[in-house]
Amino acid sequence: MRAHLAHLASLGVDALWLSPIHPSPNVDWGYDVADYREVHSDYGTLADYDALVAEARGHGIEVWLDLVPNHTSDKHAWFTERPEYYVWSDDVPNDWKSVFTGGSAWEYDADRKRYYLHQFAPQQPDLDWWNPDVRDEFDGILRFWFDRGVRGLRIDVAHGLIKDRELRDGDEYLRLRPEVHDIYARWQEVAAEYDPKPVLMGETYMNDLDELRPYWQHLDLAQNFPFANAEFTLSELRPIVEWTMAELPRDRQACWFASNHDHSRMATRWAHGNIDKHKAGLFLLLTLPGTAILYQGDEIGLEDGPVPADRILDLATPSRDYERTPMPWTRDGREWQDPWLPLTDTSRNVEDQEDDPNSILNWTRHLIQERKTFSDDTYATDESTNQWVWAYRRGDKTCVINMTAARRLWNGRVLLPWECLIL
Ligand code: GLC
DSSP states (O other): OGGGHHHHHHHTOOEEEOOOOSOOOOTTTTSSOSOTTSOOTTTOOHHHHHHHHHHHHHTTOEEEEEEOOSBOOTTSHHHHHOGGGBOEESSOOSOOBOTTTSSBSEEEETTTTEEEEOSSOTTSOBBOTTSHHHHHHHHHHHHHHHHTTOOEEEETTTTOSOOOTTOOSSGGGTSOOTTHHHHHHHHHHHHTTSSSOOEEEEOOOOSOGGGGGGGGTTOSEEOOHHHHHSOSSHHHHHHHHHHHHHHSOTTOOOEEESOBTTBOOHHHHTTTTOHHHHHHHHHHHHHSSSEEEOOTTGGGTOOOOOOOGGGOOOOSSSOSGGGGOOOOOSTTOTTOSSOSSOOOOOSSOHHHHHHOTTSHHHHHHHHHHHHTTOSSSOOEEOTTOOSSEEEEEETTEEEEEEOSSSOEEETTEEEOTTOEEEO
16 A cells, blocks of 8 residues: 555545454455454554555545444454443344345344344444443544544444334334434544544445435535435436535535445446546546545546456455456556456556556546635536536536537537536
């Protein structure tokens, strides 16, 4: 990672969000944490982490970590030593289902002769956030990393920490509980002990935009999943953007992304491999007001990679490994020796794109520079928008995207398929 910080700096990136770096049996690739205060030996040591933070800062980049507070690994010492930190029941109390197995979210523990809750894999028992000791533990974990220079946290399953106390039937009692916001109010108090205050960004996974609103109370950033999950069409995206910009409280920023380690990449899902369409996707993402998150590879148009069945590592169905294949830095992929997932297609790679002024990489760089020149953080759909061309005002400039694969007439000019302009 340290070797590639210059690449991120040359893009104009402000912060680097790392997926979990902690010791983990890797049943769910780091999202089953066995020790929140250590670094997985595959990645290095705490000293290596400190060096990464220092070096990143030298490039003007802050490091953000992924905090997984909803569940631990069943190999975390707490699961043996502090069973009261988890959610137990004498019998299967309700119809809650595991996201990964599709079966009951309750697993029988033969030693304790009770069932424990696991919203995800059986090896990922859910913590009991009604237990004040769990809250105290996490205050300590936050401070541990903030003391070590972490300037932001991406909070895994941010909508799912609190479960209904009575364990009633129905998904609405498993997730999106209103009491979860108390936890983030408290974490903001912890964060406020630091200057600058670290950013709290939620993986606020919801399909309904209305459900996002309460998360803006105490999270600095709430990731906009309806945006990411929409088709790349004007009719789907425009209402999402307009709703978000209209509803956002004054002191909050929108948070846009179109790829991550759980979703088919934007170059595949949005653009179906079409370079111009992918460039239009990047344009939208990077010219909207607020925070934009790029997933590694978005900047070169990396598509989901082929992974043969015998190389699949992910426990989820459908597999998320296709969007987790390695980053091609060079034409021949020589930098990867025995990568965890195969590197098959290097046709889009950093080396080639560095040299090409029209590359996706240089387009991404250009857009990141441009976004820094908007005079304010406002958004307004321009009246010149028609059913094919999306025009919106950003401060004193107007952004224009031909959202179709055909030439379109807009304001007396002809736009090429997926052409984007800043005027
Ligand atoms: C989040 C992560 C995902 C993980 C799950 C369980 O959705 O992004 O990768 O599998 O939480 O921790």
